[in-house]
Amino acid sequence: MKTISFFNHKGGVGKTTMLFNAAIEMGRLGKRVLMVDLDAQANLSAISLPDEKLTELYAPEADALTVAHAFAPLVSGSGDVEAPEAIEVRPGSVWLTAGDIKLSDFEGIMPNAWTEALAGQERGFRVTSAPFRMIHDLGKILEADFAFVDLGPNVGALNRAVLLGSDYLIVPMASDLFSLRALPSVGGSLTTWVRQWKTAQSLAPKLTFELPRGLPKVLGYVSQQFNVYRGEATMAFSQWIDMMPEQMKVGLLDPLAEHSDGAGATLADPAQSDGPKVGDLKNFHSLVPYAQTMRKAIFELVADEVVRGGQVTRARASEEQFKALCNNIIERAV
Secondary structure, eight states: OEEEEEOOSSSOSSHHHHHHHHHHHHHHTTOOEEEEEESTTOHHHHHHSOHHHHHHHTSTTOOSSBHHHHHHHHHHTSSOOOOOOOEEEETTTEEEEBOOTTHHHHHHHHHHHHHHHHTTOHHHHHHHTHHHHHHHHHHHHHTOSEEEEEEOSSOOHHHHHHHHTOSEEEEEEESSHHHHHHHHHHHHHHHHHHHHHHHHHHHOOOOSSOOOOOOOEEEEEEEEEEOEETTEEOHHHHHHHHHHHHHHIIIIIHHHTTSBOSSSSBTTTTHHHHOSEEEEEEOOTTHHHHHHHTTOOGGGOOOSSSSOTHHHHHHHHHHHHHHHHHHHHHHHOO
16 A cells, blocks of 8 residues: 655645545546545545534544544553544545544644654654554555545644655645745655654664654645636646746755665655656636535536536546546556
C-alpha cells in the first residue's frame, strides 16, 4: 500500500473535495482505497457518510470508531494506538477512517513526544509513529492499494508525524497568490523534519514496533478552482497557474532534492523528474456543495430537481479530469 498525504499550508484550496472524488474514481478504476481523515475539522467524514452514521460515530458512548478513539490510549497513558473502524463508503473499493474534533487531544501530546524521540526515548517514538502504524494496520486488513490522508492546513506536530509516515505528498493548489506563498513553508518544514527524524532514528533504542522511514516524496501539485473560457483558464487565474511550476520548484522541490530517497532518487521525485504538475481540476461551482450534500462524487450526480441540463453534462465530464489525475497517481506512485 502507498500512503499519500494531501497537504498544503494554505487552507481553502479544495483539498478535501479533491481527495474524496479521487478516491471514488480510484475505486472505479479497480483500486482499493482507504481514506484517513486526520483533519480535526472532519470535513472528509462529513461529506463521505450519511447523517445516521455520523450521529453514531460521535455519540457520547461511542468507542473505537474514530481516529480520536484510536489514539486515546496514548493520550491517557494506558496503552498503544488501536485501529479504529474502517467504514465502507463504496462497496469493496473505498473505506474511511473517520475524523474527530477530539483529535486535538492527541495532537496536544505530540510536541513533547517529538522532543522525547529526539532524545532517544521509547515513548517519543511510540507516539510519533502512531499515525503511521494505525494507517498501515488498517491498510493490511483491507488489502488497500492506497491510503489517501486528509490533513489540516498547518505545519503542526500531527501533520509532521503523518507526513514523515507517508510515501508521497500531493499539494493541492488554488489559483491564487496565497497558495504560492505557502510553498516555501511546506518545503522548509519538510526538509527540517526529515533531517531531524534521521537524527532521532540514529538514537532509537530497540523497539517492538515499526518506525516510519521519514522519506516522503513529492508526487506533484494539482491546480484547481480555476474558471475556463474556450477551453483555457481565464486570465484572472492563468497568471497564478503559470507561476506554479517555478514556485513549486523553488519552494518545495529544490529543498527536498537535497535528501536522498535511498533508492537512487531524491525526495523531490517523481515531481522533479516527471514534471511538478500531476493534475488539473477546474472550478465545478455549485456542483461541489450539492455533491457533498448528497455524499456523492461530482461525476456520480444524476439529473434531478437541482442538477439539470448542462449541469448533468458538466458533472459527468468531471470524471475525465479525476480519471487523468488518478492515472497519473498510479503511474507515479510505484
